[in-house]
Amino acid sequence: MNDIYDFDCIVAGGGIAGSLAAASAGRMGLSVLLAEEQGALGGSMTSSGTGPMMTFHAGSTQVIRGITDELVRRLVKKGLSPGHTVDSTGYTYTVTPFDAEGFKRELELMCLEAGVTILYHASIESVSLCAGRAESVSLLSCGKKLSARAPYFIDATGDGDLIFQAGVPYAEGRDSDGKDQPMTMNFRLSNVDIDSIRALMDKDASLFPFLRSKIGIQKEASRLSCSGFEDIMKDGIKRGEITFDRDIALFFETNTRGEVIVNMTRINGESPVDPFGISRAETEGRRQVWELYAFMKKHIPGFACAHLIASGPSIGIRSSRRMKGIYTITADDILSARRFDDAVVAFGYPIDIHSSDGAATDSRFLKDGEYYTIPYRTLINASVPNIMAAGRDISASFEAQASTRLSPCCGALGEAAGVAAAIAKRHGCLPIDVPTGELRSVLKEQGAFLG
Template identity: 40%
Template sequence: MYKTIQADVVVCGGGPAGINAAIAAGRSGAQTVLIERYGFLGGMSTAALVYPWMTFHTMSGKQVIRGIAQEIIDRLMRMSASPGHVRDTVGFVHTITPYHPEMYKIVALDMLKEAGVRLLVHSFVDKVQTEGSEIRSVRLTTKSGKIEVNGRMFIDTTGDADIAYLAGAPCLQGRDGDKLTQPMTMKFRMRGVDLERVKQYMLAHPDEFYKKTPFEELETLPLSGVLGFYKHWKEASLPINRDQILFFTGPEEDEVLVNTTRVQGLDGTDVEDLTEAEEAGRRQVLLVAAFMRDKLPGFEKASISSVGAQIGVRETRRLDGVYALQADDVVQGRRFDDVIARSGYPIDIHDPSGKGVTAAWVQGDGAYDIPYRCLLAKRITNLLAGGRCISTTHEALATTRLTPSCMATGQAAGTAAGIAVRHGVSPADIDIKELQLALTQADAVLA
């Protein structure tokens, strides 16, 4: 016999999207359970050291993501665990948001408890029980045996569309044709970095750094990120299919987060591929760290201080939902009647097989709408998605996968689930105006 738990809303995946979904559902009055496979919350933001959060703003500096996501930032700032939104000295976006991952774990726990959410960590979903077109329960493997969680509404915030896939909802993976996904990256931190020396080198050698770096402001801006050292990287000829170094500063004054390793051609939903990726990523970390220490100005006394608990995964499965957000929707800044979130992050595709990154910025006012239909599954009537696995094309995923966007779609999914429970209808049948009103009242930006 399995132990059974009853809930109104079951959220699977405790990353930023799942945290925000569960908080929103709990605040709606729905009895909510959040399931997470690790012993801590935060998903890629904590387990894989994805840092900083980017971006809450358009390129002109207009904030288009607030709501629960901004509440989290405000709490972190009060704890001196985030400086808030700061200028991106890489120049790829207008702002980035550094944060302390250990503090984020606690803030998330506090907010979930305040919302009345029941949390189950160290719990891995290995089966989804369906009846007709509805999910009845998810089965968990835990240290204390099997647990079955029954619910009325289910939200997939696993990042990999695990719940949708196990329930039989249509899913897609990778780009059209070869199905290859964006590469995985093993991120790591280094301490002992002389960031002032790094900045002075940048000012003296601007041609060696990203063309959008705001050099005219760099003297007065705190250094938040660096993309370049092209000459040093080329001369090193490391066996990593990338053409530059990328790192972000913090959270400590002498610390950086390095986003440079690249593991390509492997499937993040295949356990043998993931095993290979973890090994390859950790070996690359040692190569990159040694290169930075030996060759880059400012890194002479630096050393590795932490490495991700797992490799960072940009793309795996995603929902093939009622509507798939298109690249043109993003670039043209398209508006939708059923908007539930906005984003100003550009399309940012790390090449699945080559060295480069393909980018396309949002036109118009610098933001695009994410429609509610992207959260709705086909075939399964009581399933919503939030975060990285919402319904998009491969190209559009390259913007919606970023954490602030995931936070926003997670909040929308949780709010929608709460409304569906209250009215006793499927998520597809709720009044979109009621959902939009609830979101705007919770300080989400929809216009």
């Protein structure tokens, strides 16, 4: 017989959304189980080498605050992040570099301080339903099956694993053919000559497309972000040194000076929720990493003496399953900077769709300084109403999810879900019946900006 454990709330997925959902619920008195497949928290930020966080701001307004910004302040205090700094790619307002190892530990500390029970190396096997509600989950960890029960569940897996197992309706990919955005195997390089790249930015901004209208902003950046060298990339493709579609060199300096995260590999045509598809993507991603590493050392200014520290270690996923909730946020909602009465998050990042077919990126920007809000209704559903989504798998169109998937937004969504679970427990109601006025009031008390 399986071991059975009881909690007030079970959170599936320990990325930034799940970790901050668990910590938020725990701080409000709930007993919380946080189940994570890897051996550390942080999700894509630590297990996929993604970084920096983009963006906490809309113009000069900081729109991501609350527990997500608390995480940053804690990292800054320990020297594990320089904090928010100007995005010197020119693409968005700010970036927030961090130390990945510090990120893992700080999320862990925040959860432990809130009394959260963390279960690592845990995969969701199945979800048991009773009278249309989720009753328990079956987990597999270290070859052992465990069952955990709770009145409230939060799916923060990114891929919607919990909602999929529970039979909650979901969408995947773009409407035309179901294809997701390409996956990316990020990698880190040390010993990069950042000063020489800064000097190039000062000398010839035309090499960096998003800087052309923002000349000089790189001087304000405490860590360098770079998007450029299009002609060098095109020549590399023509010569066959680069064998996949990528139109630009994109890299970001981490908390450690001279160390960068390279976000350039592109794996199309594989589903991130197909076991063999994602396995092929992992293999192809590493092949592209080594190809790019050799190319960058040879051709990209500043990289001649660079050293490969790590790839991944897991493939980075931009889009997969998205819950069909009470409301689905759309591209029109974002681009019109819509304000919702039940808003639980405000965000200012553009729609950023990496082509499912080639090298192009479809970028659609809000007006300068504008932000949109995300309604609570995107976190809840009517099919299995005691399951909420938080993070990349909320109810959003394919286009809208290309903005809401960014880590600061996911952290804020996690806080909203965790607080909603606590309020639901307080009232003895389902998440769908949580008073949104009370939810918004508590979030504001905790420092969130809701527009």
